[in-house]
Amino acid sequence: MTRSLEVRLHEADLEHQREDFDPQTLDDGAFDSEADRLHEECGVFGVHNHPDAAALTALGLHALQHRGQEAAGIVSFDGARFHSERRLGLVGDNFSKREVIERLPGQSAIGHTRYSTTGGTILRNVQPLFAELETGGFAVCHNGNLTNGLTLRRRLIADGAIYQATSDTEVILHLVARSRRNRFTDRFIDALGQIEGGYAFVGMTNKKLIGARDPLGIRPLVIGELGGKYILTSETCALDIIGARFVREVAVGEVVVISDQGLESIIPFPQRKPRPCIFEYVYFARPDSIVDGKNVYGLRKQIGATLASEAPVEADVVVPVPDSGVPAAIGFAHRSGIPYELGIIRNHYVGRTFIQPTQTVRELGVRLKHSANRAVVEGQRIVLVDDSIVRGTTSRKIVQMMRDAGAREVHFRIASPPIKFPDYYGIDMPDQDKLLAARMSLEEMKVYLGVDSLAFISIDGLYRALGEPGRDPVQPQFTDHYFTGDYPTPITDLVSESAKQLSLLAEAS
CATH class of the missing domain: 3.60.20.10 (Aminohydrolase, N-terminal nucleophile (Ntn) domain)
Structure with a gap:
């Protein structure tokens, strides 16, 4: 069982207390980009x-x-x-x-x-x-x-x-x-x-x-x-x-x-x-896999193309956030006519357990795994394309890295709708109060990330990219609760735990 439910409820059993979400606090702490995926x-x-x-x-x-x-x-x-x-x-x-x-x-x-x-x-x-x-x-x-x-x-x-x-x-x-x-x-x-x-x-x-x-x-x-x-x-x-x-x-x-x-x-x-879980198409499945008779790589390119139609922008270069943003960025570039370039180079040989003993190393943060390709970025209006934003800490650091490399403008386009609700079906996802889109409006997220513009693909746009006419509000074609809050099955553990906590509060009052 994932941390989203199992550990959350065990922590409730142990009466552990959670802190409220504070993006600045997260940024000042030890940085692990894998924790933001x-x-x-x-x-x-x-x-x-x-x-x-x-x-x-x-x-x-x-x-x-x-x-x-x-x-x-x-x-x-x-x-x-x-x-x-x-x-x-x-x-x-x-x-x-x-x-x-x-x-x-x-x-x-x-x-x-x-x-x-x-x-x-x-x-x-x-x-x-x-x-x-x-x-x-x-x-x-x-x-x-x-x-x-x-x-x-x-x-x-x-x-x-x-x-x-x-x-x-x-x-x-x-x-x-x-x-x-x-x-x-x-x-x-x-x-x-x-x-x-x-x-x-x-x-x-x-x-x-x-x-x-x-x-x-x-x-x-x-x-x-x-x-x-x-x-x-x-x-x-x-x-x-x-x-x-x-x-x-x-x-x-x-x-x-x-x-x-x-x-x-x-x-x-x-x-x-x-x-089926819509994130299998957006992120989880390997690009060369076939899901429901469709090539995942092709679907992700189509998602990027739909995103370009929904949220066009004047820019000089499309830059994927590697590796998960690559197919959508290719589709975005093809549909928009903006050149596609590798403006970020990923280091695949840095483990997630890298020790960060000093504040100086913490501030380098995302550069352990991502480096700006200055020759592509400097002086350009760039469109960053990624598959999703979770906490937003990694995205914020990547935007700053593009600024430091000389980008004139940074526009962010996300190949999934805003993630506002936690998952309970096998995806490791933070609690709702740690999800950026659950805490901030679009304009607030734009300011926090430090971008010139920010846009997510719409829920109907995502469905259209996957070959559907749109999202059926009565019988949705996919499991998409992380965007909509529409959980397809009972969440018995969460409900029973809530009842238990309420009962304990009633006894204490």
Whole structure:
């Protein structure tokens, strides 16, 4: 579960107090540009009945590294035993050595790459998680967030359950273990019927690979095939790296069961209109992935083109904020006719744990990862294009960097609507009082960022760029609550925690 809900509620349990948002205070503190970006918690991969199962899983996780860079794990099954390797750090640093793969024998494997959002990264939270159940061994990993995970956890612990991790993924293990159904698949479906939120599960037993996607399709999951063997994974780019064929997306609310007999599709719950996370198209998915039959890179260019039509500006050069702003900036440049140039060069070799011991180094801040290309910027009216603004601290420093490099004017164009509401479905996003657009008007944000003009793509413009006529206000085509406040599922943990806090206040008064 992401920091947005899990840690927030644990902090409430511990009666930790939060400070009010103060942009100047943030700027004066230690700077970490990664803290001002959106992160999704993880990517999943699984393969059944292939002789190179663990090696293929490691390669798939390499392709999914953008979905989580702090931990990775693989569990394999060799026909008799389950084997687990879970490590902190990047996939390439931990799963590229032959001896590691040799410790994962077997023809079936599942893997997970994780962006930890619950404070310090600890090994016991690294997935896949494994447990011996009445029906046999079960390993499972998860992309997303259960919005009633903490409520279920408290109930299960009160009933005697013993937890080993703080991840909401462990809830599914307990629910499966406690189900009174006979068949494992039925137990798994019984567990799914008790959870809420956005999720994509990949699990493995001694006989089956099993996958499940939430009833709205908020989190992605696709099916691939390699040499007649099935694969489940978060994105098609993980299929490309191993030369697998894309078969189809897992349908919303679908459970797929893969065994030696083939693939079985089960739709256990009433069908609902899909509402995939719109940020998969805007930011999370790798540009070379195919989502809902559409190339993500092409969609992002179209978003940039739509943004140029909605918010034109007289300027000399279009500059992307690397790397996520690049496709939208290309589209903006093509539509506007303004030349596209790399006015910012990104250093890919600076880790997010860089120590900043002095105020002088803190003030350099963003330059650790981004440097101005003075030859492009100096004396020019530039249009900066980025995918989103979260806290705004990074954006503010990049604008100042452009000013310092001699930019005559700096105009900012954002390829998503203003982010005003927190996420509870697997995106690591600050509390609402830390979101710049939730605290300031457009004019106030313009002044804070120090730009000559500021514009975001409209919500309808974003929908049009993705091939829709606009946003349907009654039945929106995508999950977009971070822009609109329209949450597509109940947020049970948040509601129950609010009620608990109100009850405590009433008792104290």
